[in-house]
Amino acid sequence: MSLLEKLEAAQRSQDVLQALGVHAIGATIDVAGSATEGEIAGNRVVLAGTNNYLGLTFDPECVDAAVNAVRSHGTGTTGSRLANGTYGCHASLEQELSDFLDARSAIVFTTGYVANVGTISTLAGPGDVIVLDADSHASIYEGAKLSGAEVYRFRHNDPEDLAKRLRRLGERASRTLVIAEGLYSMLGDVSPLKEICEVKDRYGAYLLLDDAHSFGTMGTNGRGLAEDQGCEDQVDFITGTFSKSLGSVGGYCASRRHDINPLRAQIRAYMFTASSTPSVIASTRAALKLIGKRPELRTRLWNNAKRVHSALSQLGFTLGADASPVIATIMDSPQQAADAWQMLLDAGVYVNLVVPPGAPKNLSILRCSLSAAHSAEQIDSIISAYSLVAEHLLSRPKAAAGGSL
Amino acid sequence: MGRVLRPIVMTTYNDCVAQIQQMLQSTVAKGEVVGEDVDLIEELGLASLDVMEVIEQLEDVFDISFPINELGDVRTISDLARRVQQLTDR
Numbered sequence: 001m002s003l004l005e006k007l008e009a010a011q012r013s014q015d016v017l018q019a020l021g022v023h024a025i026g027a028t029i030d031v032a033g034s035a036t037e038g039e040i041a042g043n044r045v046v047l048a049g050t051n052n053y054l055g056l057t058f059d060p061e062c063v064d065a066a067v068n069a070v071r072s073h074g075t076g077t078t079g080s081r082l083a084n085g086t087y088g089c090h091a092s093l094e095q096e097l098s099d100f101l102d103a104r105s106a107i108v109f110t111t112g113y114v115a116n117v118g119t120i121s122t123l124a125g126p127g128d129v130i131v132l133d134a135d136s137h138a139s140i141y142e143g144a145k146l147s148g149a150e151v152y153r154f155r156h157n158d159p160e161d162l163a164k165r166l167r168r169l170g171e172r173a174s175r176t177l178v179i180a181e182g183l184y185s186m187l188g189d190v191s192p193l194k195e196i197c198e199v200k201d202r203y204g205a206y207l208l209l210d211d212a213h214s215f216g217t218m219g220t221n222g223r224g225l226a227e228d229q230g231c232e233d234q235v236d237f238i239t240g241t242f243s244k245s246l247g248s249v250g251g252y253c254a255s256r257r258h259d260i261n262p263l264r265a266q267i268r269a270y271m272f273t274a275s276s277t278p279s280v281i282a283s284t285r286a287a288l289k290l291i292g293k294r295p296e297l298r299t300r301l302w303n304n305a306k307r308v309h310s311a312l313s314q315l316g317f318t319l320g321a322d323a324s325p326v327i328a329t330i331m332d333s334p335q336q337a338a339d340a341w342q343m344l345l346d347a348g349v350y351v352n353l354v355v356p357p358g359a360p361k362n363l364s365i366l367r368c369s370l371s372a373a374h375s376a377e378q379i380d381s382i383i384s385a386y387s388l389v390a391e392h393l394l395s396r397p398k399a400a401a402g403g404s405l
Numbered sequence: 406m407g408r409v410l411r412p413i414v415m416t417t418y419n420d421c422v423a424q425i426q427q428m429l430q431s432t433v434a435k436g437e438v439v440g441e442d443v444d445l446i447e448e449l450g451l452a453s454l455d456v457m458e459v460i461e462q463l464e465d466v467f468d469i470s471f472p473i474n475e476l477g478d479v480r481t482i483s484d485l486a487r488r489v490q491q492l493t494d495r
Contacts, residue, residue: 145474152470155461165470362454 020338024353034058035247035373040350046378048368049352051185053217053325054297055373056247056290062283066248069282077275081108082264085275093285097252100288101223101238105261106254109269110276112212112241113139115251118269119239120208121146124177131165131205132179133157133191135360140179140210149177156184156360159195166203173203180207182214182225186360186367188326190214193225197234208237216245217325222291222298232256246287248280301325301372304379308370311383315390320365327368328354329386332395337364340389347385416467416493421486424466428459429482441483460485467493 001009029047031039035055038047056062069089079085090108097106109115120143124130128149132140135156144151155161166173178200180191193209200207211224219227224240226232236257242250253260264270276284290297302325309323320328331337334355341353344366352367359365368382422441429439432449445451451459456479460471463485469492479485 150472151474153473164468168468168470357452357454362452 020335020355022338022342022353024338024341027350029350032057036371036375036378038350040345043345043348045345045348045350046374046381047350048370048374048382049350050371051213051244051369052247052371052373053213053245053301053369054247054287054291055371056245056287056297058373059247059287059290061290062247062286065286066279066283070277070279073278075279076277079274080270080272081275082271087275087278087281089278089281089285090275093281093288094252096285096288097254100292101254101256102232103238103254103256104259106252107260107264107267107270108276108281109251109253110273111249112239112243112251113142114269114273115239115241115253116140116210117143117146118267119237119253119263120144120177120179121269122263122267123147123206123208123237124149127175129169129172129176130179131162131169131176133181135184135186136179136181137185137210137212140181144179157189157191159192159199162196163199163202166199166205169203173205176203176205178205178207180209182209182211183218183324183326185213185326186354186365187320187328187363188324188367189321190218190225190324193235194229194231197231201234206236207234208239209235210239212239212241213244213326215240216291217298217301220295222295242280242284242287245291246284248284248287250276250280250284297372301370304370304372304374307379308368308382312386315383315387316394317386317390325370327370329366329368331364331366331393334364336393337366340366340393343389343392344385347381347388349382349385416490418486418490421463421467421489421493422482424463425459425482425485425489428462439482441486442481444480445482445485446480463489469493469495 027040029038029040035052035057036047038045073087077085077087094106094108109118116139120140124147126148130144130147130149130151131154132144133156134153152165154165162178169176180196183190197207209226214225216222218225221227226235233256237253237255239253240251242248305325306323309319309327312327312329313319317329320330331340337353337355344351354365354367356362426438433439439449443449445456464471467489469489475488
């Protein structure tokens with residue numbers, strides 16, 4: 001197979017979606033007028049698939065901070081962190097993240113993807129072992145592959161399977177990096193982090209938690225799943241992103257247990273890529289302050305999530321997990337999911353369509369993510385759009401109680 | 406008294422092949438057996454996720470962990486059986 005024939009074969013998975021008659025992957029949001037409303041293909045829609053959990057993308061404090069920064073520091077840093085791309089604001093954000101997470105040190109990266117690839121591929125190397133949750137994000141798999149370490153998967157959210165794998169490693173467990181996520185972004189399920197911590201401690205392994213979707217959304221202070229489950233001191237490394245709760249773009253790695261500063265001169269994805277623009281850093285810093293100052297944002301987010309979860313369950317949908325800011329409805333087939341996605345869009349609601357091979361367990365999913373900024377009326381619109389889908393596409397009788405995976 | 410010698414139960418290549426063939430029983434007509442050199446994806450038509458599932462079952466049966474770095478090297482039952490047999494030997 002030639003170079004390009006191989007790419008054509010990969011394109012076939014995209015063609016499957018085209019054949020379903022929808023343009024769900026990479027749908028263009030022509031106008032994003034607020035954190036919760038936009039325009040897609042000429043239709044005004046409620047945005048319910050944008051991971052904008054706290055709705056801070058249009059918060060006046062964040063917007064003002066970004067505008068002021070671009071005026072004072074320009075549009076870009078034109079360099080990498082190790083060369084000319086570290087400004088005072090990057091260092092300040094690192095300090096503020098450390099303070100927020102009570103970490104010894106934190107490193108800021110240009111994206112969350114880069115934070116994972118860079119950190120994982122540097123922490124582990126040839127001769128080491130990585131044991132990752134099977135449903136891990138692509139950036140985790142990519143970092144693991146790049147590390148040169150031996151890589152094993154443990155069954156999704158299964159600490160017993162993790163324990164088996166660490167036991168089989170024998171003495172090599174102490175050279176092992178275990179990787180799990182907090183809130184899993186596709187099905188909205190949460191990892192049994194405390195149990196995972198106990199298992200890795202029993203075998204003397206290290207744990208990296210990717211808290212991308214739980215930072216800001218979980219824990220009394222918004223510090224994420226480890227705070228929620230009371231095991232922050234057991235987690236060795238936390239990575240995360242600025243592009244969910246913090247409403248911008250970027251990523252970080254932080255640690256309570258270890259000083260990670262020496263990694264700066266080793267992580268190639270930190271050393272050889274341009275740093276974040278000052279305006280991005282400024283809005284991120286403003287958003288981080290708001291997470292601390294406005295816990296009501298989390299309350300509102302979870303109230304919205306619980307309302308939608310309960311309504312969809314009553315409508316007869318099979319849901320991916322208990323209520324969380326990500327609510328996945330499991331459809332019968334890719335075609336049914338695509339039809340439902342289009343029906344929601346026509347009814348003015350944008351969610352994400354996830355079909356094989358991109359979905360876990362080969363499922364066809366409609367993925368809805370809620371925001372603290374969704375008004376009660378917007379939540380009503382989301383529920384009523386889903387009720388159209390239930391009425392026209394669900395094979396189960398409308399009155400039947402919804403199941404769960 | 407000398408050391409008590411425990412019997413060593415070796416897993417042979419043929420044990421692995423038989424186990425895999427049994428796991429793949431549902432993919433072929435009753436009475437048929439998938440040949441050792443049949444390409445699991447190209448010829449048998451399994452998806453890579455199906456292959457992963459077979460590997461997960463083998464991991465439980467033989468109490469081994471299969472490195473995912475090596476998934477790309479597995480094309481046939483023979484490839485898989487050889488590697489599983491080596492892993493049980495460790």
